Amino acid sequence: MNISFNKLIVDRTAYNDPLTHRLKQKLPDAAVEIVPDVTPFLHPHRTSKESLVITHQKGKFIKDFPGATGTPPCSEKCITTLLNCPFSCSYCYLQSYLDHRQIIVFSNTERMKEELKTVLTNNPPSRITTGEMGDSLAIDHLTETTADLLPLFKDTGTLLEVRTKSTNIDHLLHHSGKGSSLPSTIENSDRLLVTWTLSPRNAIKKEEHGAARLEDRLNAISKISGSGIKVAIxxxxxxxxxxxxxxxxxxxxxxxxxxxxxxxxFELGILRFPPGLWENVRSKYPGSAIMRGEYHRDTEGKIRFYRPTRVKIYRELHRIISNHFTDVPVELSMEHNSVWQDAGIPIPS
Ligand code: SF4
Structure with a gap:
């Protein structure tokens, strides 16, 4: 199911941007409100997932992932093309990171691309993801962000990583949608990595509200990998x-x-709660199964599951993956070197 919006709230400074035109073309039935300042629309009680705010990013677009003490160095950066997500996972860390649920798209893409070119030339990481502040693909058929950025990765050693829990991939395979003026993404597909987050059916049903079913994600994985585009899990x-x-x-x-x-x-990470998220989930989803079990606060203020159980789960999952995918790297997300070692997972050099 393609996600849509019934209203565009457009910051006056963003009105003439190509991305704003594209969104207006692709959403011809959406009401358009031009405003001098979008701030009042970001009030927690005013936000709506039926509307899309279009404005300019004022700060940097590209950032390093915050490293934690004693974890292996991260070879990935993130690029913030949007904020928030049409899905509502009960564990989503954006609940504690942002004080509103309004989906915002940044339309000053020329400055974004200049910043990206500089990073790709001077300080290229192995991957840059658009999926840190929202699902990369959920509204990508409207924004065409993936198609827009991919040509910049041509002949670089960096992959553009899109992360998703959706099945919104058809526009990546057939880039001929209404209002489209961008080159076929398939032409640069060797630089694209589509990463799906997968969970057991019951977890998806109860905790990943609005996201695609497991079977549908597997079907989308089949189509993307069949087209030759790289897939990660x-x-x-x-x-x-x-x-x-x-x-x-x-x-x-x-x-x-x-x-x-x-x-x-493959990347593995056991649920952890950055400061504020535990309290948020407890008040929004009282009695939620995601908080069951033995959690402790670590020295950096994150709430994490009991370490020996984390190691046991990683060890078991690593064994399962290695049995079926012998040479595919398995990495841990935000875990101390000692956890990698205890779980028998090689630390990347
Ligand atoms: S898909 Fe990701 S960004 Fe979207 S609600 Fe779920 S956890 Fe948050």
């Missing part, structure tokens, strides 16, 4: 109360069937 977050070896083994077996030997990497 994130088991992040793994929610301990939903973890069973049987279900994860079934998912990994399904991946072997749909993507054969074309998975680029």
């Amino acid at each position: 994130r088991f992040d977050p793994i929610i301990p109360s939903y973890f069973t070896q049987v279900e994860y083994e079934e998912i990994v077996r399904s991946l072997k069937r749909v993507a054969k030997n074309r998975i680029y990497r």
Whole structure:
């Protein structure tokens, strides 16, 4: 199901930007309100997922992932093309990071691209993702951000990583949508990495509100990997109360069937709560299964699951993945070197 909006709230400074024109063309039935300042629309009680705010990013577009003490160096950066997401995962860290749920798209893409060119020339990471502040693909058929950025990665050693829980991929495979004026993404597809987050069916049903079903994500993985585009898998977050070896083994077996030997990497991360998120989830989803079990606050203020259980889960999942995907790298997300070692997962050099 393609996500749509019934209203565009356009910052006056963004009105003439190509991305604003594209969104107006693609959403011909949406009401357009031009405003001198979008701030009043970001009030927590005023925000609506039916409307889209279009404005300019004033700060930097590209940032490093915050490293934690004693974790392996991160070889990825993130680019903030939008803020927020049409889905409502109960564990979403954006709930504690932002004080509103309004989806915002940044339309000053020329400055974004200049910044991207500089990073790709002077300080290229192995990957740059658009999926840190929202799902990369959920509204990509409207923004065409992936198609817009991909040509800049041509002949670089960096991959553009889109992260998703959606099945919104058709525009990546057939780039001929109404209002489109961009080159086919498929032409630069060797620089694209599409990463799906996967979870057991019950976790998706109960905790990933609005996101695609497991079967539908597997079907989308099959189509993308069949087209030759690289696919990666994130088991992040793994929610301990939903973890069973049987279900994860079934998912990994399904991946072997749909993507054969074309998975680029796996990333594993057990649910953790940055400051503020625990309290947020408790008040919004009282009694939620995601908070079940033995959690502790670590020295950096994050709430994490009991370490020996984390190690056990990583060890089991690593074994399952390695049995089916012998040479595919498995990496941990935001875990101390000692956890990698105890789980028997090689630290990347
Ligand atoms: S898909 Fe990602 S960004 Fe969107 S609600 Fe879920 S966790 Fe948050």
